[in-house]
Amino acid sequence: MNSVAPTVSGHSPTRFRALTPDENELLCNTDRGTPGGDFLRSYWQPVALASDVDAGGAPVPLVVMGEELVLFRDTDGKYGLVGRWCPHRGVDLSYSRVEVGGLRCLYHGWLISGDGRCREQPGELEQDEYSAEVSHSGYPCVVAAGCVFAYLGDGEPPALPGYDVFAADPDHVFAARLLYTGNYTADIDHALDPGHVSFLHLQFPESEASGRYGPSGSLGITGTDMSANALYGLDPSPLVETERVDYGLRVAATRRVDDDRSFVRVMEYMYPNICTAPVFEDGYTIQYIVPQDNESHWRFDISLDRATAFDKERWAAIWGAMQDEHGHSHRRGDNRYRQDRDQMGDWFAGMGPFPPDHDGCVLEQTWPRRRRVEEQLGAQDRAIAQVRDLMVTAINDVAQGKPPPRGVQLPGHRVVAFSAVVDRSTKWNQLYDKREAALSPVTESNSTTTEGGGGRER
Secondary structure (H helix, E strand, O other), X not given: OOOEOOOXXXXXXXXXXXXXXXXXXXXXXXOOOOHXXXXXXXXXXXXXXXXXXXXXXXXXXXXXXXXXXXXXXXOOOXXXXXXXXOOOOOOEHHHOEEEOOEEEOOOOOOEEOOOOOEEEOOOOOHHHOOHHHOOOEEEEEEEEOOEEEEEOOOOOOOOOOOEHHHOOOHXXXXXXXXXXXXXXXXXXXXHOOOOHHHOOXXXXXXXXXXXXXXXXXOOOEEOOOOOHHHHHHHOOOOEEEEEEEOOEEXXXXXXXXXXXXXXXXXXXXXXXXXXXXXXXXXXXXXXXXXXXXXXXXXXXXXXXXXXXXXXXXXXXXXHHHOEOOOOEEOOOHHHHHHOOHHHXXXXXXXXXXXXXXXXXXXXXXXXXXXHHHHOOEEHHHHHHHHHHHHHHHHHHHHHOOOOOOOOOOOOOEOOOOEEXXXXXXXXXXXXXXXXXXXOOOOOOOOOOEEEEEEEEEO
């Protein structure tokens, strides 16, 4: 797949072709047994926050890539993830009793352990017991960075990627998530679109100066005391450049500040469905964009601030205030995202100051995914087109029996995502190398543990 149109001499604009219908379907369909589903299942995926279920508490029904599952913690505190419907008579296991070793079905008392095995059939006579023959799905779980990760693929799971957030002091890590309507690929495209922040999230200077929405932070931008909002407003057409790496793609957006300075923002796409964002001067947010099904997805935001511990109560209150008990924002399509047309004198979108609310509108109120083949892409969409290329290639490789790109595996890999105002002569990739070398090490913890099943689908 070659999405880059040939460059024509003169002043012809840079254009990228849209996806073909086959490519679009390949990317968007993640049901079990599809090429896209097999690709994503080759990696660990977050399925919940670790706080979503208590030891011995009520099981939590989940849908991940179209699979109906139940997450639980047994009375010993171990996480398990199994198919939602009891293999005996199809009763919903989310209503089960939680006991030592697994879930006890309410209907006939079958005990299903975290690896999907049937451990007890108390309603059967000893000579008629057939638990060893029972087929059910059970997936291994890893607790890391405040999230429960699961491996839904076949065979032995790979190692968890070596991102430094997984080894960091838990006080310096905060995880949150939101549920969005729409295919997960739209959110990956959105994360790789550096131009939208000069519009969708823009607060006008007079409003920012008034302070009526609270202080506007710099979001960890080095080399300036200007806010990110002010810098995005100065130049709405950044130069987008990319660099291929073995675990994905680096993306740099460079904006003009004045005759002598540039505003550089660098992020990465990492296989298979991960994007990073510079949020802290010495840290980042890593976004796992996980399909719930083909028409909705979760965005898990896992943040690391290497320098400063999080006030977790405050951060939890901010995220909790914006979403309902199901994880969906209070601003939804059925209330038109509570858009205030009068507020559009303060904010470009008229939807308040919280960017994930703005994101919800553009992710959910767009044409159906099948119409992406009609897109008309330009220079600002360079990273989007290239990551689509990478994903389509990887999906096809997996479908042909080749190993998936494994991405980052070395322990303690320091994720580099940053924003900086620099001299206009500074090259972004040189700045990347300097930033990587200067990053402070994380304080390692032993909070990553493997629990649950052995990844079997019998």
